[in-house]
Every structure is written in structure tokens, then in C-alpha cells.
Amino acid sequence: MRIRLDLAYDGTDFHGWAAQPGLRTVQGELSDALATVLRVPSVAVVCAGRTDAGVHARGQVVHADLDGLEPAAVEGLLRRLNGRLPADVRVRRVAAAPAGFDARFGALWRRYAYRIADTPAVVDPLTRGHVLAWPRSLDLDAMNAASAVLVGRHDFASFCKQREGATTIRTLLELSWARERSGLLVGTVRADAFCHSMVRSLVGCLIAVGEGRRPVAWAEDILRAEVRDPSVAVVHAHGLTLEEVAYPLDDELAARAEQTRARRVADE
Known part of the structure; x- marks a missing residue:
């Protein structure tokens, strides 16, 4: 039986999602918990998005x-898993997966949020592990103007740490910034x-625009270069949160997974 698990975690004390020998990871904790409660040697788990260390x-x-x-x-598995997992990982839902479901290849898009406190009045010590405290105020309009030109299907090589043989072409569906009533600046980033x-890296580029160190057009210049630019800072991981993953209707799941696998093979 394939099961779907919806998961939340505080990435502060994890070396990312992917299991690594001798390091604490989300995948490692979840696999160990499943193996323990099911009394089996090991359980392989596949996620929708492999988050980096601290995310x-x-x-x-x-x-x-x-x-x-x-x-x-299946219903009892939720309680048993949360009884075994550490407090910084919670399983929110467990269900039998519909036919054709694949957490990775079946996803339509992933949505992240990046949170920035750019004025002293907004900096909250209680959220310091999830919000980037920035020492200078940022221009929301300039950041949104620069963001708009990055939306679409592009080669994002300028913003990626490349893996040999892997494509950097992605479809960025949404990139926008808004201020919450509290004054917190929140960036929404959604892509296939x-x-x-x-x-x-995108956030690092847009912060440079927002504080006036770079013009709005600089973001597009970086994108079109299609070469990693050291002037684009990779901002701290702790401000980033994977908020949502979307999937098609159940009767479209298998076709979506097959389509995504085929495209990844072709791109690589």
C-alpha cells in the first residue's frame, strides 16, 4: 500500500531533508520512525521537495x-508516528494514496514563502529562527517590479547551484512580495x-534591488546571463518555508507523474 503523509518541520537543527550518514535529517527521522512503529528494518520515503539545511x-x-x-x-499510524518523532517534526495527516500518486513527480507546483523583518519595530526575537532580520528597509515596489520579469519559463542557471548533467530550466509561476499588517515582508515563490x-538566490538578488544597491533591471540582466554570478547573495535558509504542494485531481495523477518523469529525462 502506498500512503501519503503531510508533514511539517522546523528545519533549524536538520541538515536538510535528504538522508546523510552521520547527520540528522528529516528523511532520516521519518524513515526511522516508520521502521520503528511498523517493526520493519527500513522504510523508504519520497518527498515533494528536498529542502536544504535550515529550511x-x-x-x-x-x-x-x-x-x-x-x-x-492507516488512521492509527498518525498517532503512533507522532509519538515516536521528535518535537520539531510533525505528521499532520496520513492517508492511503490514490492510484498513481507520486509525491515528487505528481506535483503540479511547490509554493515557498520567504519572510523578512526589515525594520527594528518588526524584528521579533521569538521568530528569529524563521524570519530574516535585515538591517535596512526594503522598497516593496522595486522588488515587485524586478520580480515580474523573472516569472515564466527560463533557464535559471544564474540562480542555481548546478549539478552535472541536470537542467536548470524551470517554470516560475509566481514571484511577488507583500507586507503583512505587522509590517513583515513576505515573498511568495511558486514554481513547477x-x-x-x-x-x-532569487531573494538575495531582489533584496539588493529593494535596498537600492542595484537597479530594477539588474534582476533581468542576471537572469539573461545564464551563468552563476557571485554578486548574487544566497540568503540565509532560516527565512524560507515550504508552504504548499499542489496535485491534480485523482484521475489525473498517473498521467501527471508520467509526464513529469518524461520531461525530466528529456531535459537531462
């Missing part, structure tokens, strides 16, 4: 294939997929 999640989605699990036992450090 948080409210809406991570995971699937796992479990042998011998009765449908009636992201390459390594892409969101934090």
Missing part, C-alpha cells in the same frame, strides 16, 4: 510504500520545481 516546511508531502499494512491501520539554492 522549514508547513506543507511537505511524502509517500511511502508499505508491505502488509491493513487499510484500517526548483533547482538547488534557487529560491534563496
